[in-house]
Amino acid sequence: MDNQDYEKLLKKAENVLSKSNMNQQRLQIPDPDVIQEGKATIIRNFIDIADMMNRDPKHIAKFLMTEFGIGVTISGKRLIINRKISADQISSKIKQYMDSYLFCYECHSPDTEIQKIGRTYVLACKACGAQHPIRVVSDARDDETTIEEGKEYTVEITKVGSSGEGRAFYRGFNIFVPGVKKGETVKVLIKRIRNNTAIAEVRDREK
């Protein structure tokens, strides 16, 4: 190799580096906009954050659910976490997520994607081509981590309140079910959800 070749290589390397720097600068992840509502915590710009990262919101939601050990629900652009968590704690968990599932382990470019190769998941970098194995967030299926309005679930009534309404605790939610007895297992239809509380009606009873 003569000096000219080195010069060319150097130019190439500089180009690659400035591209990955640009990528990092272009990536403006908004700070999580966190509010407390009752016993729940809401990230109001959750989908915006996921969009900026170019990651599946469900993947980030699962990560937070696993890390905080509590049920979460995506509702419109927001993420509802069924417990009081400070904005600082959320910011630091999101940073942790980005370190594990966004920035390339080699060149730190955010221009990456999660790929499944055989049985393992890797973080594949589009900037430098590096592939780094990553930890699977959770094996739980999406619909096993939360409840949704208009869907049916089988729950056990563990309590009956003073005005006769049954209560079930399920996937981090307090579900109120009128017209049931304590200890009954019933199939319910979720009518309304607000924060970590839901109202349901009985669809079927276990005989």
Ligand SMILES: [Zn+2]
């Ligand atoms: Zn890279």
